[in-house]
Amino acid sequence: xxxxxxxxxxxxxxxxxxxxxxxxxxxxxxxxxxxxxxxxxxxxxxxxxxxxxxxxxxxxxxxxxxxxxxxxxxxxxxxxxxxxxxxxxxxxxxxxxxxxxxxxxxxxxxxxxxxxxxxxxxxxxxxxxxxxxxxxxxxxxxxxxxxxxxxxxxxxxxxxxxxxxxxxxxxxxxxxxxxxxxxxxxxxxxxxxxxxxxxxxxxxxxxxxxxxxxxxxxxxxxxxxxxxxxxxxxxxxxxxxxxxxxxxxxxxxxxxxxxxxxxxxxxxxxxxxxxxxxxxxxxxxxxxxxxxxxxxxxxxxxxxxxxxxxxxxxxxxxxxxxxxxxxxxxxxxxxxxx
Amino acid sequence: xxxxxxxxxxxxxxxxxxxxxxxxxxxxxxxxxxxxxxxxxxxxxxxxxxxxxxxxxxxxxxxxxxxxxxxxxxxxxxxxxxxxxxxxxxxxxxxxxxxxxxxxxxxxxxxxxxxxxxxxxxxxxxxxxxxxxxxxxxxxxxxxxxxxxxxxxxxxxxxxxxxxxxxxxxxxxxxxxxxxxxxxxxxxxxxxxxxxxxxxxxxxxxxxxxxxxxxxxxxxxxxxxxxxxxxxxxxxxxxxxxxxxxxxxxxxxxxxxxxxxxxxxxxxxxxxxxxxxxxxxxxxxxxxxxxxxxxxxxxxxxxxxxxxxxxxxxxxxxxxxxxxxxxxxxxxxxxxxx
DNA sequence: GTGCCCTATGTGAGCGCTAACACTACCCGA
DNA sequence: TCGGGTAGTGTTAGCGCTCACATAGGGCAC
Numbered sequence: 151x152x153x154x155x156x157x158x159x160x161x162x163x164x165x166x167x168x169x170x171x172x173x174x175x176x177x178x179x180x181x182x183x184x185x186x187x188x189x190x191x192x193x194x195x196x197x198x199x200x201x202x203x204x205x206x207x208x209x210x211x212x213x214x215x216x217x218x219x220x221x222x223x224x225x226x227x228x229x230x231x232x233x234x235x236x237x238x239x240x241x242x243x244x245x246x247x248x249x250x251x252x253x254x255x256x257x258x259x260x261x262x263x264x265x266x267x268x269x270x271x272x273x274x275x276x277x278x279x280x281x282x283x284x285x286x287x288x289x290x291x292x293x294x295x296x297x298x299x300x301x302x303x304x305x306x307x308x309x310x311x312x313x314x315x316x317x318x319x320x321x322x323x324x325x326x327x328x329x330x331x332x333x334x335x336x337x338x339x340x341x342x343x344x345x346x347x348x349x350x351x352x353x354x355x356x357x358x359x360x361x362x363x364x365x366x367x368x369x370x371x372x373x374x375x376x377x378x379x380x381x382x383x384x385x386x387x388x389x390x391x392x393x394x395x396x397x398x399x400x401x402x403x404x405x406x407x408x409x410x411x412x413x414x415x416x417x418x419x420x421x422x423x424x425x426x427x428x429x430x431x432x433x434x435x436x437x438x439x440x441x442x443x444x445x446x447x448x449x450x451x452x453x454x455x456x457x458x459x460x461x462x463x464x465x466x467x468x469x470x471x472x473x474x475x476x477x478x479x480x481x482x483x484x485x486x487x488x
Numbered sequence: 489x490x491x492x493x494x495x496x497x498x499x500x501x502x503x504x505x506x507x508x509x510x511x512x513x514x515x516x517x518x519x520x521x522x523x524x525x526x527x528x529x530x531x532x533x534x535x536x537x538x539x540x541x542x543x544x545x546x547x548x549x550x551x552x553x554x555x556x557x558x559x560x561x562x563x564x565x566x567x568x569x570x571x572x573x574x575x576x577x578x579x580x581x582x583x584x585x586x587x588x589x590x591x592x593x594x595x596x597x598x599x600x601x602x603x604x605x606x607x608x609x610x611x612x613x614x615x616x617x618x619x620x621x622x623x624x625x626x627x628x629x630x631x632x633x634x635x636x637x638x639x640x641x642x643x644x645x646x647x648x649x650x651x652x653x654x655x656x657x658x659x660x661x662x663x664x665x666x667x668x669x670x671x672x673x674x675x676x677x678x679x680x681x682x683x684x685x686x687x688x689x690x691x692x693x694x695x696x697x698x699x700x701x702x703x704x705x706x707x708x709x710x711x712x713x714x715x716x717x718x719x720x721x722x723x724x725x726x727x728x729x730x731x732x733x734x735x736x737x738x739x740x741x742x743x744x745x746x747x748x749x750x751x752x753x754x755x756x757x758x759x760x761x762x763x764x765x766x767x768x769x770x771x772x773x774x775x776x777x778x779x780x781x782x783x784x785x786x787x788x789x790x791x792x793x794x795x796x797x798x799x800x801x802x803x804x805x806x807x808x809x810x811x812x813x814x815x816x817x818x819x820x821x822x823x824x825x826x
Numbered sequence: 827g828t829g830c831c832c833t834a835t836g837t838g839a840g841c842g843c844t845a846a847c848a849c850t851a852c853c854c855g856a
Numbered sequence: 857t858c859g860g861g862t863a864g865t866g867t868t869a870g871c872g873c874t875c876a877c878a879t880a881g882g883g884c885a886c
Contacts, residue, residue: 157842168866173844181864203607204545205842209871213542215585215607222571229567233560236588245607247553247585250574269541269553269583373769402769431711431740433771495872506836511874519834543872547841 156197165193215245217266220277234447256286273454280341295457308469310450314347317439317475322355329485330391336367336379338395376402384410390486397422415484435480494535503531555604558615572785594624611792618679633795646807648788652685655777655813660693667823668729674705674717676733714740722748728824735760753822773818
């Protein structure tokens with residue numbers, strides 16, 4: 151790189167000190183005279199010296215890189231999380247290496263993790279929203295700093311997760327409070343924990359209100375599947391409130407309802423989950439639930455850094471943190487018509 | 489990592505060869521007896537050995553990592569590109585390290601590039617859609633393998649870009665072909681090349697048809713800004729066709745038109761750009777232009793690998809590749825009412 | 827048989843850095 | 857005066873790998 155930029159010894163020579171002193175300056179070691187420190191800094195600036203991360207990683211055994219394993223970073227949720235993670239990591243001086251996988255089965259996950267391990271990453275964040283991921287994670291060496299996001303709450307692996315249940319319960323309750331007798335739910339793929347949590351919260355809110363949950367409709371996060379479910383719901387006159395597991399499903403539902411001439415929110419109320427930036431511009435503006443991706447990123451990274459600094463790895467850890475999402479009320483909810 | 493996994497010498501000892509032979513097997517060097525190769529492979533498997541990327545990077549001067557600099561990986565375009573890049577790179581045995589920046593001014597870009605350089609990345613992809621990025625890139629050392637995506641066509645830096653002009657021209661022509669006298673345009677932020685290209689294509693198509701382009705409306709990619717522009721356009725009876733610079737702007741425009749009771753497509757036709765997955769479920773389904781992100785990723789990576797292998801860096805290069813997008817016709821376009 | 831090349835393998839050095847320890851002043855209290 | 861701390865700095869030894877070269881054993885032409 152840069153042909154072969156200056157090394158620490160070059161800086162040392164220019165500053166008239168030993169390379170070790172340069173190292174000390176670079177690493178903020180206390181016992182360096184102020185004058186020496188300045189001389190070294192000047193030499194660094196003059197030569198345009200950049201420390202060689204590879205050499206450092208070699209000797210310390212870990213690089214200033216955090217590996218992230220995710221499935222589909224094109225989806226809004228994972229993309230936001232990844233971006234937040236990257237920002238947070240950068241603030242701590244860490245780079246982020248992405249290892250996306252096509253499937254979240256344990257082979258793919260293991261392979262991605264191994265790739266990161268080969269680069270001697272300092273720690274790994276796995277965005278592991280599905281059942282099949284869990285197995286791979288438990289098998290991982292216990293001395294690797296590891297955090298899972300939106301993973302299995304029942305696995306003994308450090309976990310940060312959005313409180314899907316609370317979010318779903320809140321939004322369902324919001325519909326009940328508006329006067330609806332019951333709320334229908336279009337869920338995400340059944341193997342995602344996000345889906346499971348949202349189903350659980352929805353069901354809990356209904357049961358708490360003494361309402362038997364209506365049949366569940368299964369979607370796959372896409373607007374297309376929301377549209378298909380919406381076509382069925384639109385034909386059922388008794389449906390007055392629909393909670394979809396994400397905003398894109400809601401978009402599909404809205405369109406189906408529109409096609410069938412069912413007015414939202416006067417005839418039917420619809421709510422989503424995620425608060426994608428466009429949700430405020432759906433027709434009508436969508437009431438939804440906003441997960442705090444920054445908070446998730448901060449919590450994950452902090453949990454990871456703790457492990458890295460302690461040097462204990464994930465310790466089969468019981469670490470767990472839950473981030474509460476917030477309800478964003480817009481115009482897609484109204485009381486049912488009498 | 490993994491406490492300190494086995495090193496090459498451990499493998500060598502177990503296989504009864506020298507570490508160098510292990511290295512040869514790992515790097516696919518030809519002059520190794522088949523039998524030896526198998527023995528080494530067996531030892532690698534038995535020990536669960538993983539080559540240490542840091543050590544390799546130290547001695548070769550570059551790691552098997554490609555650095556990507558991008559601004560907002562939450563937006564659909566950059567996120568898709570990043571994902572595609574990661575997939576493509578993984579297939580070539582490269583990891584991808586993301587360095588997102590808050591602003592695309594030359595300070596931020598330089599800083600992000602420097603961070604990547606410190607890790608001795610093999611090459612850098614800069615998703616540099618704005619004017620201010622160009623300067624930083626030209627100043628970069630010429631021996632760093634570098635590719636820019638959607639950058640400045642007039643800078644002497646290797647570039648892969650979606651053919652914004654062709655896409656915009658096609659979609660504008662599509663509206664003219666449907667019988668519209670003219671086409672209004674809601675653009676993206678004025679400092680993005682993507683915006684500039686789309687404006688240019690729109691204008692070119694109109695001029696070719698002998699039509700004086702109507703005043704330009706400036707948006708910022710968001711549905712919110714599309715909505716604001718849409719509110720103005722909705723009040724203008726002479727408007728029958730609108731081309732928005734991306735699908736989210738289109739969403740905002742659609743909602744504004746809806747609020748003003750202007751029917752799409754019967755009264756006004758609307759087209760977007762990007763083909764986000766939900767575009768097919770807008771009301772009505774949106775006619776748009778689909779850039780081929782996979783093709784862009786493949787082209788960029790290939791261009792980068794060529795530089796890496798030649799060892800010549802970007803050579804101030806005149807390399808240039810343009811990827812044609814495709815028009816996706818849906819229901820948001822109809823002939824104007826007589 | 828001699829010389830040569832070609833294949834398969836080993837040896838040694840060193841990439842740029844940090845960790846551990848060694849060393850030199852110098853200041854302090856006894 | 858001397859022992860013993862405590863800054864501030866230098867010295868040395870690798871981290872795990874690849875590169876360049878050295879070496880050993882055939883095969884083949886003459």
